[in-house]
Amino acid sequence: MGGDRLKIIVSLSPPLLIIIILFFGGIFYGLLQSLGYHPAIQKYEINLNAYYNVMFSERYSKLFWTGLGLNLWVSFVSTFLAAVFALFGALAIRKTFFGKTICNFIYSLNLPMPHLVVAVGMIFVFSQSGLLARMSAQVGLIGSPGDFPVLVKDKYGFGIILAYICKESAFFFIILMSVLQSLGENYEELAQSLGANKWQRFRYVILPLVMPSLFSASIIVFAFSFGAYEVPALLGVNYPQMLPVMSFEFFLNPDLNARSEGMALSIIIAMIVMILVIFYFWLTQSKIRKD
Amino acid sequence: MDSKIKKINIYLIYLGAFFLILPIIAFFINAFSFRWFYPQLIPKELSLQAWVRLKLIPKEGYRTLDGFIDLWLSNPTIIKALINSLSIGFIVTVISIIIALPAARVLGLMNFRFKKTIIFIMVSPTILPPIAFVLGLNINFITYGLSGSFFGVCLVHLVPIMPYVVLTMTGIFANYNPDFEHQARTLGANKFKTFYLITLPAISPGLVVAALFAFLVSWSQYLLTFLIGAGKIMTLPLLVFSTSSSGNPALTAAISIVFIFPAIIILLFTSKFVSGDSAATSGFGKL
Numbered sequence: 095m096g097g098d099r100l101k102i103i104v105s106l107s108p109p110l111l112i113i114i115i116l117f118f119g120g121i122f123y124g125l126l127q128s129l130g131y132h133p134a135i136q137k138y139e140i141n142l143n144a145y146y147n148v149m150f151s152e153r154y155s156k157l158f159w160t161g162l163g164l165n166l167w168v169s170f171v172s173t174f175l176a177a178v179f180a181l182f183g184a185l186a187i188r189k190t191f192f193g194k195t196i197c198n199f200i201y202s203l204n205l206p207m208p209h210l211v212v213a214v215g216m217i218f219v220f221s222q223s224g225l226l227a228r229m230s231a232q233v234g235l236i237g238s239p240g241d242f243p244v245l246v247k248d249k250y251g252f253g254i255i256l257a258y259i260c261k262e263s264a265f266f267f268i269i270l271m272s273v274l275q276s277l278g279e280n281y282e283e284l285a286q287s288l289g290a291n292k293w294q295r296f297r298y299v300i301l302p303l304v305m306p307s308l309f310s311a312s313i314i315v316f317a318f319s320f321g322a323y324e325v326p327a328l329l330g331v332n333y334p335q336m337l338p339v340m341s342f343e344f345f346l347n348p349d350l351n352a353r354s355e356g357m358a359l360s361i362i363i364a365m366i367v368m369i370l371v372i373f374y375f376w377l378t379q380s381k382i383r384k385d
Numbered sequence: 386m387d388s389k390i391k392k393i394n395i396y397l398i399y400l401g402a403f404f405l406i407l408p409i410i411a412f413f414i415n416a417f418s419f420r421w422f423y424p425q426l427i428p429k430e431l432s433l434q435a436w437v438r439l440k441l442i443p444k445e446g447y448r449t450l451d452g453f454i455d456l457w458l459s460n461p462t463i464i465k466a467l468i469n470s471l472s473i474g475f476i477v478t479v480i481s482i483i484i485a486l487p488a489a490r491v492l493g494l495m496n497f498r499f500k501k502t503i504i505f506i507m508v509s510p511t512i513l514p515p516i517a518f519v520l521g522l523n524i525n526f527i528t529y530g531l532s533g534s535f536f537g538v539c540l541v542h543l544v545p546i547m548p549y550v551v552l553t554m555t556g557i558f559a560n561y562n563p564d565f566e567h568q569a570r571t572l573g574a575n576k577f578k579t580f581y582l583i584t585l586p587a588i589s590p591g592l593v594v595a596a597l598f599a600f601l602v603s604w605s606q607y608l609l610t611f612l613i614g615a616g617k618i619m620t621l622p623l624l625v626f627s628t629s630s631s632g633n634p635a636l637t638a639a640i641s642i643v644f645i646f647p648a649i650i651i652l653l654f655t656s657k658f659v660s661g662d663s664a665a666t667s668g669f670g671k672l
Contacts, residue, residue, distance in 0.1 A: 102497055105487035109547050110506060112484070116544050117510050117518050124521025134524070183401055186394045193399070199652075200402040203409070206598070206648035208605030210622050211641050214629050215408025218415060218638070223423040225411045231424035239423055260405065292390070314511070321514020323608050324622075328629060338516050342608075345520050357520050364517035371512055 121364065128357035135350060144351075144358035154355070160334035165363075168251045168326075168336065169319045172258035173312050179259060180266030181308070184274055185300070198271075204264035212261045213328040216253050220245040246329050253329035254336070262315045266308070273307045274300075306378075313374050317367045337363050412645075415638035435635035439463050441643070462619060463640065470620040473535070473610075474603040477542045478596050485550040492551070493558025504555075510548050515608055518544065523612050533615035541613045542603045550599050557591035597651045604647065 129140045148154050183201050187194060204212060219225045227242035236242050246253030285299045319325075326336040335343075337359055344356030414421065416435050418428030436442040440461035443452040457464055492504065510518075522541065523532065531537030565587070569579045585592075607622040614620070621644045629637045 098495070099497075102491050102495065105491040106503060108484045109488045109551050110503065112543050112547055113506060113510060116522060116541065117513075118506075119525070120518030120520075120522035121513075122521065123525060124517060127521065127524070179401065183398060186398045189391070191395050191398075193402075197398055197402050200405050203405060203649075203652065206601050206652045207645055208601075208622060208648065210605065210607055210625050210629075211645050212408065214625065214637055214641055215411060217629070218411035218634065219407045225407055225414075225426075228424050228426045232426050260408070263405075317512050317514070321516055323516055324626070328626070338514065341516055341520070360514075360516045360520050364513050367513055 121361075124357045125361055128354055128361050130354055132350065132354075144354035145362070147351075148355050148358050148362070157333065157335065157340065158337075158359075161337045161340050164251050164334045165320055165337050168254050168258070169316050172255045172262065172319055173316045175255070176259045176262040176315065177266050177308055177312055180263040180270055181304070183263070184267055184270035185296075187271075188274055201267045202264050202271075204261045205268055207261065207264075209257070209261055209322065210324050210328070213253075213257045213325045216257045216260070216329060217246050220253060220256060221247075247331055249331050249334060251326075251330065251336070254326050257325050257329055258315075258319050262319070265315065266311055269307050269311050270304060273304050277303055309374075309378075313371060317371065320367055320370075321363050412638045412641050415634045416642055418635065435639040438636060439639050441639070462624065463643070466619045466621045466624045467643065469535075469618055470604055470622075473539055473542060473618075473620065474600045477539050477546055477603045478599045480539075481543060481546045481550045481599055482554075482592070482596055485547065485554050489551050489554030490558050492555040493561065494563060507548050507551050510544050511552075515545065519609055519612050526613055527615075532613060533617040535618060538610055538614050538618050541609045542606055545606070545609070546599045546602050549602060550595050553591065553595040553598075554588070557588050557595075561587055594655050597655060601648060601651060 128144050130137060130143055131140055148158050180201075183197075187197055187201065217224065221227070222239040222242045222244065224242075224246075227236065227239055230236045230242060244252075245256065281299050281303065282295050285295045290298065321338055323338045323342055326339050327342075330336055330339060341356045341359035341363065344352045344359060347353065347356070414428060417431050417433070419430040419432035419434055421428040433442050437444055440456055440459070441463055442448065443456045447456075492500065519541065526532040526537050526541075531540065565583050566579050569583045570576075574582065605622060606620075607626060610618060610620050611623055611626075614623070621640065625637065625640050625644055628640055
């Protein structure tokens with residue numbers, strides 16, 4: 095048994111040390127500096143000034159609360175729509191039809207695609223002189239580029255949402271396909287033989303079966319889109335601004351106070367994500383206990 | 386009635402596929418067009434100008450093998466970024482797999498106290514955003530002289546990749562039967578031979594997928610490289626971001642095509658593994 099113990103410790107320490115030192119160490123230092131502790135400039139006091147400034151000062155409060163609202167709006171809407179789009183795609187692509195293999199490939203195409211490229215792609219397709227605007231002009235729907243709705247770099251975050259739908263639907267799609275594949279068609283055939291119609295088979299058979307994986311994938315996607323920088327940095331506007339962009343811009347500011355505020359923002363983002371994940375685990379655990 | 390719904394469904398699927406493929410089409414048109422003005426749908430002139438400006442393809446008249454080699458050896462930014470991206474991705478993938486292999490084996494095959502806590506610690510970087518740790522880490526990396534160094538960038542890339550590789554491989558080891566190893570050992574094979582002939586072939590399909598996707602995680606990393614690289618380490622994502630912000634569509638499109646090339650190759654290569662077991666898919670949300 096002693097040998098086992100040594101083996102466990104030796105095998106697990108390297109990855110654990112990397113995560114603890116670099117990841118948790120980084121968060122810890124970020125937390126310290128967000129609290130005003132800057133040994134580099136002989137500041138050793140601990141206070142909540144940065145948090146107060148970010149959330150309640152006249153200068154930043156409006157930016158922060160609109161940013162938080164935009165964050166919640168973008169993450170919820172894009173996660174939900176990506177999941178719905180992928181579920182629809184996965185259910186339809188299971189059946190045989192012309193072009194099934196190609197559709198399968200296209201629906202998973204964005205899985206390995208970097209977020210940055212997807213964001214650039216949205217500019218090329220959805221901007222006012224993009225591919226879609228040109229198509230609309232060709233069929234006579236619009237005249238000048240200005241007639242096309244502002245879909246990227248817009249204040250409602252539509253461009254960001256579109257990018258996340260494009261990118262994350264592939265993740266949902268792959269997970270759903272593997273779940274549906276492992277389930278087979280037996281349950282549906284059984285339900286059909288018992289007289290369930292198409293809608294009932296979807297609502298009472300398929301949906302409960304795919305829901306657990308769909309839900310845990312949603313948590314990953316939500317958490318990611320809540321804290322990611324690249325997509326909103328490319329497709330967002332200055333006001334309202336998503337929190338990760340705001341945090342990073344504060345951090346790059348030469349003023350050291352702004353630096354604390356940037357760190358405070360990043361800690362706030364991480365805390366919101368953590369609360370949501372804990373809430374999710376609590377929800378699933380209590381559901382398991384209930385069942 | 387049912388067949389009518391089915392037909393509508395199929396058209397909707399085609400429509401979805403059309404929207405998903407549009408960005409890729411747009412990349413190619415932008416990268417190979419010259420003066421592609423609104424509202425033209427198809428560019429009037431095709432051109433390699435963006436690729437020439439990027440210094441990936443020599444000017445007209447110099448497009449011989451020697452011309453290509455001379456151009457690439459003159460070390461343009463794109464080649465520098467490409468080499469950096471490739472080598473960082475390769476090094477980080479190899480290191481993470483070497484480190485993850487024993488850990489995943491222990492996590493997948495053994496039961497012990499604090500196992501859940503350890504898994505929880507390992508998973509946390511896949512849930513919490515990178516911006517939360519990299520801002521704090523930045524100051525420390527500057528203090529220890531790691532900021533702006535190739536080594537520092539590799540080190541920070543390990544954070545998002547490590548959990549992904551450990552988790553994927555734990556899944557592989559959970560379905561792995563170590564009894565074959567005992568048999569090989571009883572038959573006289575040494576430790577190295579047992580690993581090489583028994584363990585490796587059994588885990589290699591999962592290992593390859595984990596490695597390819599670990600590479601892609603490093604390949605697409607923007608924020609971590611930008612902050613820790615401190616402007617000294619140029620990689621492809623940094624180049625895409627800066628050209629896109631400076632607003633040159635043809636150039637951005639050309640770099641993007643270079644940037645997505647490995648992603649498409651990897652998808653083609655792994656598509657038959659990926660749709661199967663979900664062990665390898667759990668970490669894709671991080672990509």
